[in-house]
Amino acid sequence: MPANRNALIRYKTIDTCLRNPYRRWTLDDLVKACSEALYEYEGIDKGISRRAVQMDIQVMRSEKLGYNAPIEVYENKYYRYADLDYTITRLPLSQNDVAVLSETVNLLRQFLDFDYFSEMADVIGRLQDRVAVAKHHSSAVIDFERNRNLTGLEYLNPIYDAIMYRQTLHVRYRSFKSRITKDYYIYPYLLKEYRNRWFVFGARTGDRELINLALDRIWELSPANDIPYHLSEDFRPEIFFEDVIGVTKHERLSKATIRxxxxxxxxxxxxxxxxxxxxxLIEQCKDGSMIFEITVVLNPELYTVLMGFGPGVKVLSPEKVVKEMRKLYQEGYENYKK
Incomplete structure (x- = not known):
């Protein structure tokens, strides 16, 4: 096992010994206790030297690990804590420690929809309480965007398992544009989140065309055990999403440089x-405006992002995108026209 882990076992053992005021601990006693602990926890039966325990005591006394343990020798032979209430397991947290822990807890909470992290829920909850106490119950400093009312989250774990264990899936799916459900048999490759919605990317069995399905539009999901899984060597997420805003990308969508x-x-x-x-950035104008360029796939998410800036953004080229933006704004104008 790594030496650091063994050292931590020794530190904890020495701490436990020195917290017992009803026994007088010599160096040999501490060596024996550490040797027994290493055998119990790690199966190490070669014991430990007096020199190693002496070095451990020096480390515990120092600021190296933040312990600053008040270990003293009395009667030139025995070791004890000068402060009877001291223990290395109750070290005060610095403000930086609290800030880092707070951010970590908030980050971990984002993964609780997965079963693989559900066992951590109690741990995260207790840690969150401890951090709150350390912060004197101050309000949160980080608030991640999250939609707890989103449907389809129950499919996260089955799809995750299918990807991990290479299982073909049967999906009954109904898009927003359809009134009927459609059956898909897919080889799942990737789970992706975009704007608080989850999508599964995979290839259809048969033509092996890459598709993505929104989890909140899935009606039924089951393993297709009779269809062998096919792993695509061409689908590489780090490359596939290089030219995409959002999640929609297929052969029927062209790519363009938009100014x-x-x-x-x-x-x-x-x-x-x-x-x-x-x-x-192409140009900075005297009035404070700027001209930019991006090279992306012309998908619905792109137009949604551009429309989100309202009159603050004007597409200059290519003409195909200009016409589509004009059409969308005209439709919006009709909605508000008296």
Whole structure:
């Protein structure tokens, strides 16, 4: 086992011994206790040297691990804690420790929808309480975007298992545009979250065309045990999503370099939070507006993002995208026209 883990076992053993005020502990006593603990927990039967325990005591006394243990020698022979209430298991947390723990707890909470993390729920809850106490019950400093009312989350774990264990799936699915359910047999490859919705990417059996299905539109899910799983060597998420905003990408969608102008109100936000990794600044205008370019697939998510800026963004090219934006704004205008 790693030496660090063995050292932690020795530190804890020495701490347990020195917290017992009803026994006088010599160095040999501590060596014996550490040797027995290493054998019990790690199966190490070669024992430990006096020198190693002496070094452990020096480390515990120092600031190296933050212990600063008040270990003293009395009667030139015995070891004890000068502070009878001291223990290395009750070290005070620094403000930085509390901040790091708080962020970690909030991050871990995002994974509780998966069964693999459900066993951590109690641990995370207790840790959250301890952090709250350490922070004197101050309010949260991080709030992750989350939609607990989203349907389809019950399919996260079965799909995760299917991907991990390479299991073909039968999916009964109804899109927002359809009134009937459709049967899909897919080889699942990836679970992806986008704007608080989960999607499964996989290839259809037969033509092996890559598709994505929203989990909140799944009506029924079951393993297709009679269809052998096919692992695609071509689907690589780190490459597949390079030119995509959102999740929609297929052969029928073209890719283009889009040039757009952001006014003085929107340009600082777009400059500091790019619409896409390909975004480049083309020109800074005297009035504070800026002209940008991105190279992406022309999918519905792209238009949703562009429309979200309202009049603050104007697409300049290509003409195909300009026409689509004009159409969308015209439809919006009709909705509000008296």
């Amino acid at each position: 757009f102008k952001a006014d003085s109100r929107q340009s600082p936000y777009i400059l500091t939070k790019p619409l896409h990794a390909s975004q480049t």
